[in-house]
Amino acid sequence: xxxxxxxxxxxxxxxxxxxxxxxxxxxxxxxxxxxxxxxxxxxxxxxxxxxxxxxxxxxxxxxxxxxxxxxxxxxxxxxxxxxxxxxxxxxxxxxxxxxxxxxxxxxxxxxxxxxxxxxxxxxxxxxxxxxxxxxxxxxxxxxxxxxxxxxxxxxxxxxxxxxxxxxxxxxxxxxxxxxxxxxxxxxxxxxxxxxxxxxxxxxxxxxxxxxxxxxxxxxxxxxxxxxxxxxxxxxxxxxxxxxxxxxxxxxxxxxxxxxxxxxxxxxxxxxxxxxxxxxxxxxxxxxxxxxxxxxxxxxxxxxxxxxxxxxxxxxxxxxxxxxxxxxxxxxxxxxxxxxxxxxxxxxxxxxxxxxxxxxxxxxxxxxxxxxxxxxxxxxxxxxxxxxxxxxxxxxxxxxxxxxxxxxxxxxxxxxxxxxxxxxxxxxxxxxxxxxxxxxxxxxxxxxxxxxxxxxxxxxxxxxxxxxxxxxxxxxxxxxxxxxxxxxxxxxxxxxxxxxxxxxxxxxxxxxxxxxxxxxxxxxxxxxxxxxxxxxxxxxx
Amino acid sequence: xxxxxxxxxxxxxxxxxxxxxxxxxxxxxxxxxxxxxxxxxxxxxxxxxxxxxxxxxxxxxxxxxxxxxxxxxxxxxxxxxxxxxxxxxxxxxxxxxxxxxxxxxxxxxxxxxxxxxxxxxxxxxxxxxxxxxxxxxxxxxxxxxxxxxxxxxxxxxxxxxxxxxxxxxxxxxxxxxxxxxxxxxxxxxxxxxxxxxxxxxxxxxxxxxxxxxxxxxxxxxxxxxxxxxxxxxxxxxxxxxxxxxxxxxxxxxxxxxxxxxxxxxxxxxxxxxxxxxxxxxxxxxxxxxxxxxxxxxxxxxxxxxxxxxxxxxxxxxxxx
Numbered sequence: 001x002x003x004x005x006x007x008x009x010x011x012x013x014x015x016x017x018x019x020x021x022x023x024x025x026x027x028x029x030x031x032x033x034x035x036x037x038x039x040x041x042x043x044x045x046x047x048x049x050x051x052x053x054x055x056x057x058x059x060x061x062x063x064x065x066x067x068x069x070x071x072x073x074x075x076x077x078x079x080x081x082x083x084x085x086x087x088x089x090x091x092x093x094x095x096x097x098x099x100x101x102x103x104x105x106x107x108x109x110x111x112x113x114x115x116x117x118x119x120x121x122x123x124x125x126x127x128x129x130x131x132x133x134x135x136x137x138x139x140x141x142x143x144x145x146x147x148x149x150x151x152x153x154x155x156x157x158x159x160x161x162x163x164x165x166x167x168x169x170x171x172x173x174x175x176x177x178x179x180x181x182x183x184x185x186x187x188x189x190x191x192x193x194x195x196x197x198x199x200x201x202x203x204x205x206x207x208x209x210x211x212x213x214x215x216x217x218x219x220x221x222x223x224x225x226x227x228x229x230x231x232x233x234x235x236x237x238x239x240x241x242x243x244x245x246x247x248x249x250x251x252x253x254x255x256x257x258x259x260x261x262x263x264x265x266x267x268x269x270x271x272x273x274x275x276x277x278x279x280x281x282x283x284x285x286x287x288x289x290x291x292x293x294x295x296x297x298x299x300x301x302x303x304x305x306x307x308x309x310x311x312x313x314x315x316x317x318x319x320x321x322x323x324x325x326x327x328x329x330x331x332x333x334x335x336x337x338x339x340x341x342x343x344x345x346x347x348x349x350x351x352x353x354x355x356x357x358x359x360x361x362x363x364x365x366x367x368x369x370x371x372x373x374x375x376x377x378x379x380x381x382x383x384x385x386x387x388x389x390x391x392x393x394x395x396x397x398x399x400x401x402x403x404x405x406x407x408x409x410x411x412x413x414x415x416x417x418x419x420x421x422x423x424x425x426x427x428x429x430x431x432x433x434x435x436x437x438x439x440x441x442x443x444x445x446x447x448x449x450x451x452x453x454x455x456x457x458x459x460x461x462x463x464x465x466x467x468x469x470x471x472x473x474x475x476x477x478x479x480x481x482x483x484x485x486x487x488x489x490x491x492x493x494x495x496x497x498x499x500x501x502x503x504x505x506x507x508x509x510x511x512x513x514x515x516x517x518x519x520x521x522x523x524x525x526x527x528x529x530x531x532x533x534x535x536x537x538x539x540x
Numbered sequence: 541x542x543x544x545x546x547x548x549x550x551x552x553x554x555x556x557x558x559x560x561x562x563x564x565x566x567x568x569x570x571x572x573x574x575x576x577x578x579x580x581x582x583x584x585x586x587x588x589x590x591x592x593x594x595x596x597x598x599x600x601x602x603x604x605x606x607x608x609x610x611x612x613x614x615x616x617x618x619x620x621x622x623x624x625x626x627x628x629x630x631x632x633x634x635x636x637x638x639x640x641x642x643x644x645x646x647x648x649x650x651x652x653x654x655x656x657x658x659x660x661x662x663x664x665x666x667x668x669x670x671x672x673x674x675x676x677x678x679x680x681x682x683x684x685x686x687x688x689x690x691x692x693x694x695x696x697x698x699x700x701x702x703x704x705x706x707x708x709x710x711x712x713x714x715x716x717x718x719x720x721x722x723x724x725x726x727x728x729x730x731x732x733x734x735x736x737x738x739x740x741x742x743x744x745x746x747x748x749x750x751x752x753x754x755x756x757x758x759x760x761x762x763x764x765x766x767x768x769x770x771x772x773x774x775x776x777x778x779x780x781x782x783x784x785x786x787x788x789x790x791x792x793x794x795x796x797x798x799x800x801x802x803x804x805x806x807x808x809x810x811x812x813x814x815x816x817x818x819x820x821x822x823x824x825x826x827x828x829x830x831x832x833x834x835x836x837x838x839x840x841x842x843x844x845x846x847x848x849x850x851x852x853x854x855x856x857x858x859x860x
Contacts, residue, residue, distance in 0.1 A: 064732050137729050143706060144689040148655070148731060232707025235819070238690060239705070272596070274606075278614060303692065304703045305710045308640045312633055319625035323618060330617045333585060336592035338604045343597070351589060358585055362578035369628055371563070371635035372570045375699040378692055378727035442571070444557050444696025446727035449735035453723065529604045 008411065008508040023108035024511055026409075029094035031115050036086055037478070039122060043077035044474065046070045051433075051467035054460045059451045067450040068135040069151065075138030076156060080163050081122050083394055084252060087259035088205075089118070089170055091401045092198045094409060096174060098502035098509065099192050101183025101518045106176040110169055118166035125159030128152040137448060139249075142230035142241040146222040153223060157216045164209045164216075167255075171205030174198050183501070185520040189280065192500050192524055196283045197262025200290035204251045204258075208294070212248035215241070242304055246297035254293040256390055257357075258286055260397030261328055264350045267404050268332050270498045271347035272339030275525040277331045285324035292321040302373045311370060318368035325361050329354060340529040344496070345419030349400030352427040356392025360385060363438065381441025387434045399426065399477065406481065407491030411508040414488060418480045425473035432466025499526055560718035560743065561698035566635050568699070574628065639700065642713035646681035647674070650762065650845045653684065653691040653704045656733035658724065661842070663849075665765060666756040670739030672724065674716055675749035681713040683810060685841055692728035695741055703728055709810045716743040766850025769843055773835065787832070788825045794848070794855040799826040813848050 009026045013019070019027060050070050053061040062070065093111065097104050105111050128134055134156045136145040145153050178191070178199050191199075219241070221227050228234030230241040269276045276282060298306060298314030332354055341347070363385040367373050376382065399422075406414050436459040445456045452460070494503040501518040502509075559565050595602060649672065652659045660668045674680045684693055686706040693712065694701040702712040726737035744752060760768065770776050778787035793808045801824040806812055815822050817839065820832035839847070 059735075064735070068729075068732065068734070135731070141690055141729070144729070144731060148689050232705075238707070277610075281614065302636075303701050305705050305708065308637065311636065315633060315636075316629050319629050320622075322625065323622055326621050327614075327618060329585065330614075333588050333592070334610070334613075336589065336596065338607060339592070339596045340598045340604060341593055341596050343593075351593065354589055355586055358582055362582055365578060365625070365628070366571070366574050369570055369574065369632035371567055371632045371639060372574065373632075374636065374639060374701050375567050375571075375696070377701065378694070444694070444723070444725070446694060446725045446735075448729040451735045453738075529606075 007510065008506065009511045010411075010508050012511045021112075023104070023112050025093050025097050025105050025108065025111060026509065026513075028111050028115050029090050029092075030409075032085065032089040032093060032118070035115075035119055035122065036082055036090060039077050039081040040086075040474075041478075042126070043074050043082055044471065046074035046077070048467065048471060050074060051464040053450070054452070055464040057452050057454045057457050057460075064450045065135060066133075068137075068448070069129075069133035071448060072134050072137050073129050076125060076134070076160070078390075079138055079252070080160055081118075081125065083256045083390055084167060085118060085163075085170075086256075086394065086398050087263060087401065088174070088198060088201055088255070089114075089166075091194075091263065091398070091405065092174065092201075092259060093170075095405065095502055096177060096195060096198055097181065098408075098505065098513055099195050099500055100178065100181060100186055101501050101514065101520065102177065102181035103512045103514075105173050106181055107173050111173055114166045114169040114173070117162055117169070121159045121162030121164075121166065123159075124162060125156055128155035128159060131155070139245060140219060140241075141245075142219065142222065142236070142238045143233065145219060146226075146231050147233065154220050157220055161213055161216045164213050167205045167209045171202035171209070174202040175206065178202075183518060183520050189283065190520065190524050191283075192262075193265035193276065193279070193282050193286070194259075194262035194500075196286050197258045197260075197265075200286045201255050201258045204255050204290055204293070208248045208251040208255075211244060212252075215244040215248065218244075239301070239304055239306060242301055243297070243306075246300045247294075250297040250300065251290075251293050253386075253389065254289055256394040258290065260353065260357075260394045261286065263397040263401040263404070264332060264353050265328075266498075266500065267346045267350040267400055268335050269525045269527050270404075270496050271344060271350075272336050272341050273527045273529045273531065274335050274337075274339040275523070275527055277334035277337075278327070279524060281327055282331055285327050288324040289321060292317060292324075296321055299368055299373075302370060303377055315368055315370050315373075319365065322361060322365060322368070325357075329358050329361070338529070343420070344403075345414065345416065345423050346400045346404035346496075348420055348423035349396050349403065349426075352423065353393060353396040353400060356388050356396060356427075356430065360388030360392055363388065375444075376441055378447055379441035380437040380445045380447060383447055384434045384437035384441060387437070392430055392434070396426070396430075399423070402477070402481075404496070405502075406484070407495050408502060408507045408509070410485060410488070411491055412484045412488030413491040413495060414477075414484050415480050418476060422473055422476040422480075425469060425476065429466050429469030429471075429473045433463050433470050434466070436460070436462040436466075497531065499524070557696040558718060558720075558722075559697070559699070560716060560720070560722055561695075561700070562715040562717055563635070563639060564697065564699040564717075570628075570632050570635070577624065577628075639712070642681040642711055643679045646679040646713055648849070649674075649680055649682045650842075650849070651682055651684040651693065651704065652687060652841045652845070653693070653726070653737075654687040655689065655731050656726070656737040658693075658726075658737070658739050659842070661762060661845070662753060663762060664753055664756075665759045665761045666753060670724070672739070672741045673749060673752055674741065674743055675746040676716050676719055676743050678746065679713055679715045681711060683709050683711050683845070685709050685814075685845075687841055689730050690728050691726045691730050691737065694725045694727040695722055696725070697722035698741075701727055709814060716741075719743050719745065762846050762849040763853040764850075766846035766848070766853075769839075769847055770850055773839065775847070778832070786828060788828055790851055790854070792855040794852045796855070798823075800824060801826050801828075801830075810848050813851060814844055817844055817847065 134151045136149050218229050222230050226234050228236045230236045296318045298310050299318045302311050440459045491507050493507050504518045505514050559568055648663050650661045658670050660672050684704040686704045691704040698714045700712050700714050702710050722741045724739040724741050778785040779790045796808050797805050798808045799805050818836045821830045824830045
């Protein structure tokens, strides 16, 4: 290992071996980025076939069983192999130590092990798909998954189980890092909101993922040995499975969205040149969402046969958990007020995030309303709602962050015009794909339908056409970001004039992050509208 | 799906399905109110984002003096949504409570779902597959169970849906307010032909319904069939008044409070009776020995529903 002041972490060992045995959080982040991108496009391919199939009411492209395996593959890959690890494992890994002025995470070797666990679990899951797939839906509801599905359920669950340990270890690593490795003078309320987002996410990962692991073990035991936990034929209770599953899977939604909120909270102040509005209430809101988010899982089960009392409590808590999210949206909007706003690609993605997340959140209130949920649940309304949160929210923010920190990570600037075009394409394609699905759901089209009544075709055609636009929007960055690695203009250390500690070091940073200890400012997000325009340094 | 259902389904585009039940109108009111509320919020926010973005774009000459503390606004935008949320919660919960509480005099229909069909039975024993005939304006109470996996009984035009769970009974009810045919969907993923597990609900005038009901092949009513089973399976050997074996009398047990050996008291509803037939040792009545054998594997879901219908007929009571 060298600490030369001229080489970066990218030059510190050029062999494949040096990458695969690295304990540098920045290199591990790159490893994650590569693996996650691969899974993203596999999951996206499944979605493409789904949308092609749904262009017509008849099941004329693939068989019903193939369709069922495709939407299961799409869900499993996107949830566990892309969305949950995306922002924490890629951006979090790279940025968290830099943002708090640390040399690395608290447990660098554990970090590398997390990546290997993730890849191993991902490959096991993929193997299940290539052997013949699994057709239970990503929710694995019993007794279908334990007794009636004749597909690779156990193998897929083994993959998910392994990936879960990667989540737990990453969460643990982040928590310890934030507690122990903050630079001197970096108090809790000087943490960037991205770090707060990582902290809350890590708490959820550590507390909820073990429940998923337990549930998966019980599910496998039920499938192999009929132990009578979930299957009523052996005295089990299928609703117990749903409770355990959603006890993990609802907080998992916050694992996807809290980091996204963190990313957006970094970008908006930078491109509006204003301190984030209500910093403390933003931090409290993150922690409130993370805690109350543990108590709303039953809103997935209003028509499942759970008790009336339970449904009432879960409904009320679901309304309450929306408040901190609303506060965050208001605060981002207020940050723009009296700013000096520039529309670089990261900002376009971030502004798109505000709009899409708002619609996703507001439609969540429709589903939290008990009598209304009776009609809307299990329809395309739900599909549209969670895609607005997960794709419109989490994926938009991931792309926002990817562009924002790309100069820091690679030392090169992305091509600004292409990046803006892609951001706009993703926004339009996304809305065209998923907005019609709200209408389909209100009309009563159920989810997971391979064929559907012809009345629903017009809206489905819009949706499928939108998916085409969206696909182009996602493929473009793959091309121009790869291109920029070689041909992008040199970015400079701080092309956007951002205030986080990560911008005080070189781009790309040296192996040990800082040549000289970073200077922790007295207040976070100390942006001023009258500062000289950093665009002078940025490559236009 | 039958061709005529297709025809009914493709009768033009509308934002919502026709509202064809009492609940449908109420659900639509919540939907439209939420649409108005959330639409306004979304529109205002989008307007502000765009307005700020344009007005305060870099390079424009506008006043950028930082605003002073806005504590009051922060409190307002926290408390106001909370109050509105409580209101919406209460409204939607009130309707949900109504949905969870079927009227005692509702017309009983029993449903057994299986991969991938709906088997339905009228009170007089007439059976239907993937079709449900009901009279206009009369509350209908549907009691459902599944033979295999979880399904979900969904009639979009009535705005009602209820999961159908193996191993227990779930119920929903509705009062149809419009004549015609309405699609019935399975909305919980149930395997290969999930999207083909569809059917229709036919709403008829009460007179037509009566004629339709009587026109089927003559057969015992569900309760009569249940009585025959009650004797045939040997239930009456112990549970009859003349029996010499010490077993609880079942006349009128339906809907009554039952004291159990372990000190609990439960209402003898359909789920209790079902469990007592299949898992007799689960809820033993106080003062009796747990000697009854399980009938699991000897009775079909339809048989159990018939037995319960018979027990219900002896009590003259409807759902508790």
